[in-house]
Amino acid sequence: MGNTVTGKVTLPTVTLESGIQLKNVTLAYEKAGTKLGDPILICHALTGNQHAVGTEKEPGWWRGLIHHGGHIDLNKHQVITFNVLGGCNGSTGPTSPVSGEESGTPYRTDLPFISVRDMVNTQRLALELLGIKHLRAVVGGSLGGMQVLEWAILYPDFIDRIVVMAATSELSDYGMAYNAIARKAIVEDKNWNMGYYSETQFPSSGLAIARMIGMITYRSDRLFNQRFHREEKDPWGGFHKEVAYQVESYLLYQGEKFTKRFDPNSYLYLLKAMDHHDIAKGRGSLKDVLSRFKKKVELVAFEGDLLYPSDEVKRLGQLWREVGADVSFNEVETVFGHDGFLTEYEKWGNIVKAAVD
Amino acid sequence: MGNTVTGKVTLPTVTLESGIQLKNVTLAYEKAGTKLGDPILICHALTGNQHAVGTEKEPGWWRGLIHHGGHIDLNKHQVITFNVLGGCNGSTGPTSPVSGEESGTPYRTDLPFISVRDMVNTQRLALELLGIKHLRAVVGGSLGGMQVLEWAILYPDFIDRIVVMAATSELSDYGMAYNAIARKAIVEDKNWNMGYYSETQFPSSGLAIARMIGMITYRSDRLFNQRFHREEKDPWGGFHKEVAYQVESYLLYQGEKFTKRFDPNSYLYLLKAMDHHDIAKGRGSLKDVLSRFKKKVELVAFEGDLLYPSDEVKRLGQLWREVGADVSFNEVETVFGHDGFLTEYEKWGNIVKAAVD
Numbered sequence: 001m002g003n004t005v006t007g008k009v010t011l012p013t014v015t016l017e018s019g020i021q022l023k024n025v026t027l028a029y030e031k032a033g034t035k036l037g038d039p040i041l042i043c044h045a046l047t048g049n050q051h052a053v054g055t056e057k058e059p060g061w062w063r064g065l066i067h068h069g070g071h072i073d074l075n076k077h078q079v080i081t082f083n084v085l086g087g088c089n090g091s092t093g094p095t096s097p098v099s100g101e102e103s104g105t106p107y108r109t110d111l112p113f114i115s116v117r118d119m120v121n122t123q124r125l126a127l128e129l130l131g132i133k134h135l136r137a138v139v140g141g142s143l144g145g146m147q148v149l150e151w152a153i154l155y156p157d158f159i160d161r162i163v164v165m166a167a168t169s170e171l172s173d174y175g176m177a178y179n180a181i182a183r184k185a186i187v188e189d190k191n192w193n194m195g196y197y198s199e200t201q202f203p204s205s206g207l208a209i210a211r212m213i214g215m216i217t218y219r220s221d222r223l224f225n226q227r228f229h230r231e232e233k234d235p236w237g238g239f240h241k242e243v244a245y246q247v248e249s250y251l252l253y254q255g256e257k258f259t260k261r262f263d264p265n266s267y268l269y270l271l272k273a274m275d276h277h278d279i280a281k282g283r284g285s286l287k288d289v290l291s292r293f294k295k296k297v298e299l300v301a302f303e304g305d306l307l308y309p310s311d312e313v314k315r316l317g318q319l320w321r322e323v324g325a326d327v328s329f330n331e332v333e334t335v336f337g338h339d340g341f342l343t344e345y346e347k348w349g350n351i352v353k354a355a356v357d
Numbered sequence: 358m359g360n361t362v363t364g365k366v367t368l369p370t371v372t373l374e375s376g377i378q379l380k381n382v383t384l385a386y387e388k389a390g391t392k393l394g395d396p397i398l399i400c401h402a403l404t405g406n407q408h409a410v411g412t413e414k415e416p417g418w419w420r421g422l423i424h425h426g427g428h429i430d431l432n433k434h435q436v437i438t439f440n441v442l443g444g445c446n447g448s449t450g451p452t453s454p455v456s457g458e459e460s461g462t463p464y465r466t467d468l469p470f471i472s473v474r475d476m477v478n479t480q481r482l483a484l485e486l487l488g489i490k491h492l493r494a495v496v497g498g499s500l501g502g503m504q505v506l507e508w509a510i511l512y513p514d515f516i517d518r519i520v521v522m523a524a525t526s527e528l529s530d531y532g533m534a535y536n537a538i539a540r541k542a543i544v545e546d547k548n549w550n551m552g553y554y555s556e557t558q559f560p561s562s563g564l565a566i567a568r569m570i571g572m573i574t575y576r577s578d579r580l581f582n583q584r585f586h587r588e589e590k591d592p593w594g595g596f597h598k599e600v601a602y603q604v605e606s607y608l609l610y611q612g613e614k615f616t617k618r619f620d621p622n623s624y625l626y627l628l629k630a631m632d633h634h635d636i637a638k639g640r641g642s643l644k645d646v647l648s649r650f651k652k653k654v655e656l657v658a659f660e661g662d663l664l665y666p667s668d669e670v671k672r673l674g675q676l677w678r679e680v681g682a683d684v685s686f687n688e689v690e691t692v693f694g695h696d697g698f699l700t701e702y703e704k705w706g707n708i709v710k711a712a713v714d
Contacts, residue, residue, distance in 0.1 A: 018593060018598040018599075019598075020598060109597075111597070112597055112598050113597040113598050113599035170587060171587075172581070172582050172587075173581045173582045173584070173585040173586065173587060173602070173604040174573070174578035174581040174582055176587075176602055176604050176605060177569075177572075177573045177581055177604050177605075177608055178573060179605075180569070180605035180609070181566060181569045181570060181573070181608065184562075184565070184569065184609065184612070185566055188546075188562035188566065189545075190547035205545035206545075208541070209538060209545065209566070212534075212537070212538045212541065213538060213570070215534075216531070216534050216535060216538070221529065221531035221663070221666075224529070224531040225529050225531055227530070228530040229530065230527060230528075230529075230530060230533075230635065236375060240466075240468075240469055240470040240629075241375040241376075241377060241469050241470050242375075242470035242629055242633065243632075245530070245533055245632060247530040247533050247534050247537065248533060248534075248536075248537035248632075251534055251537050251538065252537070252541065255541070272597075275600075275602060275605075276599065276600055278587065306578070309578075
């Protein structure tokens with residue numbers, strides 16, 4: 001049962017969307033499940049990584065969905081997940097050595113801009129090196145969903161079906177606004193130092209603020225209000241004789257916790273990649289672009305998703321259907337909002353199961 | 358016509374909700390219009406001030422609503438507006454001298470916590486010193502609306518009617534979450550120095566980030582998306598060969614601009630006052646509390662208001678009606694969201710006119 005393996009693939013040269021070439025590009029991956037046919041590719045979200053399944057001892061972020069007997073059933077399928085290009089969990093990103101050699105100087109902010117298309121192109125090349133010539137499905141949510149969309153447009157022949165969750169055809173200006181504030185918080189941190197920080201002089205405050213900004217967009221207002229109902233932490237105490245509230249304490253804790261597991265420069269690059277996400281960009285009308293992929297498209301939206309509203313996902317589905325794709329659209333009723341794709345598998349797991357089986 | 362006057366009132370002693378006493382409390386005010394009967398009190402929002410009407414040369418923030426012949430008609434009414442206690446436009450706040458003497462050391466963060474009730478209590482005392490014994494109406498939006506609600510509960514006999522815009526009976530946890538992040542951005546600024554900053558070592562980055570966080574809650578997602586439609590500022594330029602977008606540039610500009618006109622400590626105090634806003638707190642059930650004021654209650658909500666949703670304002674109206682008040686509720690259709698109360702007067706000005714005339 002414990003057939004989760006991890007590994008790395010190194011690509012000698014990658015040409016980015018910007019035209020810049022990168023040498024010795026590494027992608028870290030995880031593979032799990034039973035190889036009976038073409039594998040399913042999983043794409044992770046902003047703060048995710050290649051450990052979608054993980055092990056019993058250290059479960060991955062989507063293990064609730066993907067396990068033996070799960071909605072994505074590892075008895076039937078093999079899944080593979082890459083850490084994205086620009087990430088900080090083993091794939092080439094700001095913390096990686098420029099030379100590709102372990103001991104080399106890291107890129108930091110000298111890494112060129114990475115787009116979602118670059119993430120997908122490198123995954124495609126890495127799959128080839130791993131001997132994978134076709135995918136049964138590509139599945140992902142949020143930034144993962146953006147990659148899935150790009151997969152469909154860039155490599156329609158390589159894949160049979162896609163499952164896109166909590167993502168739209170382009171990031172809205174409203175979404176970019178949140179990203180802009182998060183970036184500003186990081187680069188204004190007294191320790192950021194143009195990206196040349198150290199472990200002891202680390203921009204933790206800025207990264208914590210960036211994470212807190214993320215948190216309020218990942219969860220719906222209803223969830224916040226139901227969970228905390230203005231619960232007090234410290235009534236009429238403190239230096240100024242004011243009341244402190246649990247919601248603040250929770251957010252500060254989440255922000256702080258995040259700084260232990262994520263690289264601030266990598267966060268900047270990935271936010272910027274999200275800003276740039278627009279499947280029609282440079283390719284003509286959205287309708288023309290969508291007509292490149294006419295196979296099975298499963299779209300899942302989550303009620304109360306602030307940044308990727310159901311209506312926008314639905315609109316994408318309608319357009320895609322008009323050009324001849326086999327589209328299903330489902331909106332999941334939830335108080336979780338955007339983060340719905342990371343929880344309550346009993347509500348929507350069967351939609352994914354039906355799409356990939 | 359140019360009958361706008363400004364002035365200051367000083368209260369020898371004020372006892373705050375926390376029990377702490379403040380000496381020599383000053384409230385700065387603006388009066389405008391024709392004194393024919395009892396005046397109308399205007400309460401300002403978070404970053405507002407006493408200059409609601411202003412002059413032709415320097416129009417105040419609500420001059421579109423309040424002028425000669427306006428929806429609040431200065432030919433018929435006199436309006437008075439105070440800068441809130443804790444503010445930074447002439448009323449006692451973190452920048453004011455502890456002693457009350459101009460040249461004295463400022464409070465900075467030694468000022469005790471100020472609540473919305475404290476703001477209202479001091480306004481009540483200041484009105485008395487100005488010889489005003491009764492108000493025709495109290496009108497305000499957002500933090501101003503919170504003050505209006507407290508006015509109704511604390512001094513029902515002093516006022517005849519209220520107009521509450523874009524405000525709810527208590528701030529939601531979701532609202533507190535945004536405030537928590539804004540405060541964190543200010544106190545983590547390298548120049549904040551526990552509130553003992555100087556003009557040359559000023560926490561402008563933190564205050565700018567706090568303002569940017571405010572901006573995304575004041576305007577609806579639709580407005581952001583309609584205004585910018587992913588317009589590029591700098592295509593494939595910059596250090597990293599990435600695309601920059603107008604929405605980011607706009608937000609950075611707004612953040613920077615705000616640092617020229619607002620005190621960071623004052624911003625912290627006012628956010629904290631908003632967190633604490635809950636008209637039922639310490640007074641029993643919300644229904645019992647609402648039954649203290651059974652006169653005319655005009656509630657105005659704005660479509661797409663992220664922090665003070667129409668449904669919540671409507672619910673407040675229903676409850677208030679049940680206890681016998683004369684309640685009207687209106688939701689204004691708008692793409693502006695929360696900031697609707699500062700614009701599009703043609704849409705809702707007549708509601709206010711009907712309520713106060």
